Amino acid sequence: MNVKVDWSGNMTFTATSGSGHQVLMDGPPAAGGENKGPRPMEMMLMGMGGCTSFDVKAMLNKSRQDVTGCEVELQAERADAVPAVFTKIHCHFKVTGRNLKEALVKRAVALSAEKYCSASIMFNDAGVEISHSYEIHQQDLA
Known part of the structure; x- marks a missing residue:
């Protein structure tokens, strides 16, 4: 099993699974995020x-x-x-x-x-x- 996580700007990251699915993760505004996805x-x-x-x-x-x-x-x-x-x-x-x-x-x-x-x-x-x-x-x- 493998996963790749790429920084997408500010405190946003896109995780891509070995099966090809993507999930966006982000931080709260207080930590520099934009609340675009789950922590x-x-x-x-x-x-x-x-x-x-x-x-x-x-x-x-x-x-x-x-x-x-x-x-x-x-x-x-x-x-x-x-x-x-x-x-x-x-x-x-x-x-x-x-x-x-x-x-x-x-x-x-x-x-x-x-x-x-x-x-x-x-x-x-x-x-x-x-x-x-x-x-x-x-x-x-x-």
Whole structure:
């Protein structure tokens, strides 16, 4: 896996993935940025959210759950001193579908956190306190 990051002026950078996709990152105006894109630390948190969501959705698919929506909200705390690393991250899943089995949703969230989500495990191994919760929204079969 490889990524290239190019400076685009002021405090704006364009990251290009090995698969050819681009993401613009920028800093806040107070740091010389123009607020054109997410901050690099926000990108890290978004990456973790994408990684764990991918796991949860894939496991629910394998369990033949009729998922019509899956989102995760991540809230992170950072150290007050430099480097301002993440100290805590909470992931709250909202899974919507028909006849969803709570035990399977709970298991998917736990397995992602404990075994499959590379980003979560990497942060956890670095000392970040990570917690998870979930809620299920059942839809009618109609």
